[in-house]
Amino acid sequence: MTLLCRCVWTACCLVVLTPCSWGADPVVVSAQQQRVAVIEKVAPSVVAIFAPGGAGGGSGVLISADGFALSNFHVTDGVGDFMKCGLNDGVLYDAVIVGVDPSGDVALIKMFGREDFPHAKLGDSDLVQSGDWTFVMGNPFLLATDFQPTVTYGIVSGVHRYQYPAAGNILEYTDCIQVDTSINPGNSGGPLFNADGDLIGINGRGSFEKRGRVNSGAGYAISINQIKHFLDHLKSGRIVDHATLGATVATDDEGNVTVKDILEDSEAYYRGLRHDDEIVSFGGRSIGSTNQFKNVLGIYPKGWKLPIVYRRKTEQTEIWVRLRGLHLLSELTGEKKQGPEPQPKPDEKPRKDEPKDGPKDSQQPKDGKPQPPPMRGHAAPPPPPEHLKKFHVKKTGYANFYFNQLEQDRVLKGLATWGSYEEARGRWKLTGKIGEATKFEATLADSGAGLFLGKEAFLQEFSDLVELRDEPPGTGGLLTAWHHLRLLLSKGPKSFTDFYYLGSEPFDGQGETVDVLVGALAGAESHWYFSRQTGVLLGYDFIRADNQDRCELRFQGMQDFSGKKFPKVFQIRHADKSPALYQIEAIDFAAPGNDTK
Amino acid sequence: MTRQSRSPKLISIPRCSTRRLFLGMVCLALYNIPDGAFAQSTRDTIAAVTPRMVKIFGAGGLQRLQGYCSGFVVSPNGHIVTVWSHVLDQGEVTVVLDSGRKLKGKVIGAEPQLDLAVLKVEAEDLPCFDLDTQIGTAAPGTRVLAFSNMFKVAAGNEPVTVLHGVIAARTKLEGRRGAFDIAFPGAVYVVDAITNNSGAGGGVLVTRDGRLLAMIGKELRNAQSNTWTNYAMPLPDLKTPIQDIIAGKYTPPVNPLETPDGPRRHKPLDFGLVMIPNVVPRTPAYVEDVVQGSAAAGAGIKTDDLVLFVNNELIQSCRHLNEVLGKLEDGTAVDIVIRRDGKLQTIKLAVPKKAE
Numbered sequence: 001m002t003l004l005c006r007c008v009w010t011a012c013c014l015v016v017l018t019p020c021s022w023g024a025d026p027v028v029v030s031a032q033q034q035r036v037a038v039i040e041k042v043a044p045s046v047v048a049i050f051a052p053g054g055a056g057g058g059s060g061v062l063i064s065a066d067g068f069a070l071s072n073f074h075v076t077d078g079v080g081d082f083m084k085c086g087l088n089d090g091v092l093y094d095a096v097i098v099g100v101d102p103s104g105d106v107a108l109i110k111m112f113g114r115e116d117f118p119h120a121k122l123g124d125s126d127l128v129q130s131g132d133w134t135f136v137m138g139n140p141f142l143l144a145t146d147f148q149p150t151v152t153y154g155i156v157s158g159v160h161r162y163q164y165p166a167a168g169n170i171l172e173y174t175d176c177i178q179v180d181t182s183i184n185p186g187n188s189g190g191p192l193f194n195a196d197g198d199l200i201g202i203n204g205r206g207s208f209e210k211r212g213r214v215n216s217g218a219g220y221a222i223s224i225n226q227i228k229h230f231l232d233h234l235k236s237g238r239i240v241d242h243a244t245l246g247a248t249v250a251t252d253d254e255g256n257v258t259v260k261d262i263l264e265d266s267e268a269y270y271r272g273l274r275h276d277d278e279i280v281s282f283g284g285r286s287i288g289s290t291n292q293f294k295n296v297l298g299i300y301p302k303g304w305k306l307p308i309v310y311r312r313k314t315e316q317t318e319i320w321v322r323l324r325g326l327h328l329l330s331e332l333t334g335e336k337k338q339g340p341e342p343q344p345k346p347d348e349k350p351r352k353d354e355p356k357d358g359p360k361d362s363q364q365p366k367d368g369k370p371q372p373p374p375m376r377g378h379a380a381p382p383p384p385p386e387h388l389k390k391f392h393v394k395k396t397g398y399a400n401f402y403f404n405q406l407e408q409d410r411v412l413k414g415l416a417t418w419g420s421y422e423e424a425r426g427r428w429k430l431t432g433k434i435g436e437a438t439k440f441e442a443t444l445a446d447s448g449a450g451l452f453l454g455k456e457a458f459l460q461e462f463s464d465l466v467e468l469r470d471e472p473p474g475t476g477g478l479l480t481a482w483h484h485l486r487l488l489l490s491k492g493p494k495s496f497t498d499f500y501y502l503g504s505e506p507f508d509g510q511g512e513t514v515d516v517l518v519g520a521l522a523g524a525e526s527h528w529y530f531s532r533q534t535g536v537l538l539g540y541d542f543i544r545a546d547n548q549d550r551c552e553l554r555f556q557g558m559q560d561f562s563g564k565k566f567p568k569v570f571q572i573r574h575a576d577k578s579p580a581l582y583q584i585e586a587i588d589f590a591a592p593g594n595d596t597k
Numbered sequence: 598m599t600r601q602s603r604s605p606k607l608i609s610i611p612r613c614s615t616r617r618l619f620l621g622m623v624c625l626a627l628y629n630i631p632d633g634a635f636a637q638s639t640r641d642t643i644a645a646v647t648p649r650m651v652k653i654f655g656a657g658g659l660q661r662l663q664g665y666c667s668g669f670v671v672s673p674n675g676h677i678v679t680v681w682s683h684v685l686d687q688g689e690v691t692v693v694l695d696s697g698r699k700l701k702g703k704v705i706g707a708e709p710q711l712d713l714a715v716l717k718v719e720a721e722d723l724p725c726f727d728l729d730t731q732i733g734t735a736a737p738g739t740r741v742l743a744f745s746n747m748f749k750v751a752a753g754n755e756p757v758t759v760l761h762g763v764i765a766a767r768t769k770l771e772g773r774r775g776a777f778d779i780a781f782p783g784a785v786y787v788v789d790a791i792t793n794n795s796g797a798g799g800g801v802l803v804t805r806d807g808r809l810l811a812m813i814g815k816e817l818r819n820a821q822s823n824t825w826t827n828y829a830m831p832l833p834d835l836k837t838p839i840q841d842i843i844a845g846k847y848t849p850p851v852n853p854l855e856t857p858d859g860p861r862r863h864k865p866l867d868f869g870l871v872m873i874p875n876v877v878p879r880t881p882a883y884v885e886d887v888v889q890g891s892a893a894a895g896a897g898i899k900t901d902d903l904v905l906f907v908n909n910e911l912i913q914s915c916r917h918l919n920e921v922l923g924k925l926e927d928g929t930a931v932d933i934v935i936r937r938d939g940k941l942q943t944i945k946l947a948v949p950k951k952a953e
Contacts, residue, residue, distance in 0.1 A: 130647075130759050131639040131742075155639070157758045161750055178750060180760040180790065207748040209795055211825060217760055217791030218748055251753060255697040288697055289753030 038197040039135065039151055044118035046149040046191060047071070047111070048086040048139040049095075051079035053381030059138030059149075059190025060085065060109065061199060062119040067093075067111035068235070070227060071189030072204045073100050074171065076107040081392050081400070082384035085111050086147030087118075094384070096391045099234035100399045102332045103170040103242050104298070105204050106227055107189070108234035110403075112388060120191060123198030125223035128177055132156045136181045136203055136219070138190025149190070154181030162291035162298075163205060163220055170331060172242070174298020176220045177201045183219030192221040200224050226299035232515070233301050233503030237403035239332050240503070243302045243323030249279055251290045259310075265547040270575065271319040273310055280309040280316060302326065303502070303516075303527075305509030320509050324547070329397055407501035408493065411515045414535035419564040421489040426590035428486055432583045440582065442479070444486045449479040468524050468544050476551030476574035477524070481542030484519060484526040485553075496521045504532060514538060539571075549575040561587045639761070642742060642807040647756045648695045648724040651677055652746040653702065653716070653799065655690035656874065667745040667757065667799040667813070668692070668716065670725040675718040676843050677702060678835070679799030680815055681709045681780075683874035685716075692718050697754025706842030712780050712798075712814055713835055715842040726801075726809050728839065732832045733808035735786075739764045743792040743829075745800025745813055757800070762790025762827075770817075770828065779817055785828040786811050792827045793817060802829040820878070862923035867949055869893035870904075875915040882918045884935075896944045898935060905941065906934035 024032075047060035047069050058075030062068070069085070076083070076097055085095045091113070098108040111117060134156055137149040144150060157180050163173035177192065183203050192201035201221030208216050233240040246266025249257050257279045262269050279287045283296040283306040300306065302325040309318045384392070395401035427445035434440060434453070441452045448461040451472055458472040460479040471479045484496075493499035496519035507514045507529055514529040528540045539554035557568035570582040651668045668679035677692060684690065685704050692702035700718040707714040735741070743760040751757050766787040770779050779785075786802060793816050800813040811829035818825050841847035865872050869891020873883045882904040887894045904912050907921045908931055925931060925948045933944045 129640060130756065131643045155759070155761045157760055158750060158756060160755065162752075163750075178758060207750070207794070209748070215791070217794055218750060218758065251697075253699040255754060289755070291752050291755065 035135075035153070038193070038195065039137075042120055042135070042191070042193055042197040043088050043137060043149055043151075045120040046088065046137045048142075048144040048147045048149070049075060049079060049109075049189065050084045050086070050092075050142075051381060052082060052084060052384070054084075055381070057083075057139065057142055058186055058188040059203070061137075061189075061191035061202070062087075062111070062117050063122065063199070064119050065117050066115060067095075067113075067117050068098070069095070069109050069111055070191075070202050071107045071109060072202065073102050073105045073107045074204070075189040076100065076109060077102075080381065082388065083109065085109070086144065088148050090147060092147070094388055096384075096388060097399050098403050099237050099240060101230055101234060101240045101242075102334070103165070103172050103327060104222065104226065104230065105171045105173070106202060106222060106230060106234065107399075108231070110391070112391075120193070120199040121197070122224055122228065123194055123196075123200040125177060125200045125225045128156055128159055128194065128200055128223075130156050130158055133195040134179050134181050134200070135193040135195075135197070136179070136183055136187060136190065137193065138187040138203065140182075140184035140186040142186050150187075152182035154179055157218065160292070160295055161220060162294050170327060171205075172298060173205055173220050173222060175223055175226060175295035176205075177223055179219050179221065180217055181219060182215040183221075184215050185213050187219075202227065223299070229299060229304070230301055230503075235403060236407055236501045236503050237398050237400040238500070238503075239329070239397060239399055241302045241332060242326045243297060243300055243304065244326045245297060245308075245321065246324055247273060249290055249293050251288075255288045257287045257290060257293055266324065267547075267549070268308070268319070268321045270549055271321055272317065273308065273319065273321075274312070277310040277312050280311050282306065282308050297323070301503065301505070304505050307509070322509075322550075404501050407515075408499070408517065411501060411517055411530050411535075412493070414530045414537055415489070417536065417565060418489060421564060423592070424486075424564065424589040425490045425592040428590070429586075429588040430482070430584055431587075432585040434580055434582055442482060444479075444482055449483050451479055462522070464522070468522065470544065474574060474577060475572055475580075476549055477542055477544040478551055478553075478572055480524060480544065481526065481540070481551045481553055484521065484524075484542060485540070487521070488519060488526075488528070493517075493519065495519075502527065507531075507538060556581075559584070562589070564589075638805055639742065642803065642805060643756075643759055645807050646742070646744050646801065646803055647759075649726050650695060650744050650746070650757045650800070652693040652749075652751060652757065653677075653679055653684060653690050654693070655684040656686040663749070663795045665746065665749050665796045667747075667797060669744075669799070669801050669812075670694075670723050671728055671839065672843065673721065673723050673725050675700075675720040675723060676705075676725075677716040677718065678812065678839055679714050679716060680812065681707050681712045681714040682798055682815055683876060685714055686874055690716065692716065693753065694720075694723070695754065695756060706847055708838050708842075708847070710780050710782070711835060711838060712830065713812075713838055715839055728809075728832070728836050731807075731809045732836060733804060733810060734831065734833060735764055735804055735808075735810055737764050737766050740805050741786075741788060741790075741802050741810065742805060743788065743790055743797075743800060743802050743813060745792070745794075745797035747792075747794035747797035747800070749796050760790045760792055762788045762792065765789045767831075770826065779814065779828075781814065781830050783831065783834045785814070785830050788827050788829065790827060791825075792829065793825065862919075863925045863948065865918060865922060868922070868946060870898065872915050872918065878916075879914040880916070882912050882915050892946050892949050896946050898933075898944060899937065902935040902937050904933060905936050906932070908932055 045062045049060050049071060050057040056078050060069045060071035063070055081097045083095050085093045093111045093113045095109045095111040098110050100107045136152045140150050156177060158178040161176045161178045165172040183206050187203050190203050191199050192203050194200050201223050203221045205220040207218040245268050247262035247268050248260050250260045251257050259275055259277045262275060281287055282293060285296055287293050300323060302323055305320050305322045307318055307320050309316060391402055393401040427443060430442040432440060438454050443450045451458045453472060460471045468477060468480050470477050487495040498520040500518055502516040502518050504513050504515050513532040515532055517528040519526045523545060525543045526540050529538050531538055542551040552573040554571040555567035556571055558565045559568045566587055571579050572582060573579045649670050653668050654665045656664055664684060666679055666682055666684045668677045671678050688704050690702045692700045702716040702718045705715055705717045740763055744757050746757045764786050767784050769784045792813050797813050798815040801809060802811040803809055809832055811831045813829045838847060869888035870884055870893045871886035873885045884900055884902045886900055887898055904918055910921055912918045927948055927950050929948045931946050931948055935942055
């Protein structure tokens, strides 16, 4: 009784001394209300993904009102091209795969049924720090049968984490966010929100080791800033690839990162990088470990151009290098399995009611390869709804070619400002001068192209039997590059053997965002750069053959020639040469059929 | 997860109003610092603690036995505290500072019965914890941060992992001689965060404002329930042994917390035997290495021999071998039966004088 009295007395004192009544501290209440408000705000954007037959699934998050949503590749890969997606409005929507990034473990899907989907706001994951509060939402253990996401709350345990590809697959988590927020099988593909409810990552992996496939205190999310780099690539419907520099690095005991091996046909080598050079910075980040180097490499798509600062003895040099592809298509599509398949251990066997495609054990993956939905005792998954079948087009190298066609159509509209080249299918004759003195005359026709440059003449024949040369020498193949422009303008994409929307990139590595179309013909490629803002074609790169320096053509001003717009000046750049300016003074379009030189 | 003694019994409080008051008090005690301030001070604490943490790489790599652990710096000239484990078996390890600098670390002292080891690296002016001023204690309900290089997530100059949690109990792991295999005899902090993962041993538990509470222990599984316990050993219990090891005046007692001046026991190394890492409860007593010029070498014991009997007692494990050898007296004779290439051999040895 005495104890009770003392207890009551102390409590009374506390109540008198504190401003609030005997409820919780108002600051605590308000913090809790804030959390509840954030959860209410963002929960409608969280997607519960299910395979059509209900066997397997994961999580996702909507990022646009027209229904684009992000998930993990290892989730969508297990559920097929068409899937069912539940939102917390209780409605189950149809969705189709759009694009995939197998080694980055990201997938983009498109949901149907609304034009006003609630969607998450993309945050800036570079601002995330250890100790920040985060929410994880999703469908762990496929509990969200009413499509209400499970919410877990925790802190950021580390940023800029590098997690090696697991044995037997190519999934590599670079520059990722580590959280102690609970991530379990089924959370894969779902959102990581910061305390304000901004989307900062996509959860996909955890360190589990010996405790079975449940949260063990370390989960990993792909940073949203990495995904932003890849987003247009994913919208292309392609199976997109990550990049390599063509050089490997190693860290010494003092934390210096130096080039250990470098391919002699890599752009880094062409620009001057050599064995033993010390990497000072890469992509604008200072480099103090091999993991930091890999973190930079991992967040950019193949083909992006990045600055590298390297030190040799005391001299420091900056170069800009285009990244080359990391994988063969067969590796990305999983046709070529490497190494023995990992064997499940007894204590890590997923329970029957667990999703098949939960996060991976970062140290020892048990289910690294795509797994087909379990079929035992189940009927085959129902076919996609008839009216949605047109939204999926199969093509090698693509998750869904349908979306590439959409993007091509959108970007090609930018050519309309050039006027009609329908009638300009015959040979073209361009005349003008380089600088003030040197006159040139170029003739472009289906069978070949020729150039008079002062007193010199250059010729490139177009035939299966003739190799594409660097004509005129030192340009990277300007004659064939012009030929590609003539084909695109007069005959359109069909004149190329392969033509597709690639995605987007910063123009020349640091300029405005440009949409990229690719036209391939006879082993060569042109990459056409259209301003994202205005839709205008700003220039293009011609690539004569793999791993060759490009012929880079940039347009300076447009002028009118008999009703057609054409660049006033072509700035031609190649390798380390100083750019040449080809000023166009006249252009003559012969009638179609008149294809003689 | 673990046994807890004397949990508060709310049910016994009779009246509704009193109970509300009591709950209010608990709320106030737990949450008297606003959330916003927490985030800010969490960042400050993380910024202060992280540079004092190190990653340690040593022996291991077999099966699921990790070859890494965590540690923290306790002197500006390179004394590092970590957990005693097989990672240190070679006596020399690689220590990676928060700055990314890689240094050789030597074990200068250890107390296996406290799961404690102290390393030394050659360095100066390192950011460090001050054991005299920065150690604290905390009650259940205190919010804590745990720092470690669990799962070897961090490499080079990457900062170690930080987890958040609450102290759930401060208690002796009473079943430690049975279900729990823990050397530390005192009360430990049990936390609600999953702190004790691979490689987390040697990490630290700190309060939100950066007071150093405890060293995270090795992974600990309850063999009966197959559950894992997340615990850390209070630094006030470890402080004196740490400082004595650093000062070079530490003499390991038999039971360091109870009988500080007990006799030292014989160990395999006294005979010149280096056994394989004791990784599972019944690690067979295989000889990993024989010290040149030692009694064991002289008697013909070789690497890969399996010790089967000592003085007619069946040796069931490395741990059991330690126990049996620990009973031997200086200067007596001992019969050891080993198995080599499928054949048994009896070897006679004189028990050497214990090394100091």
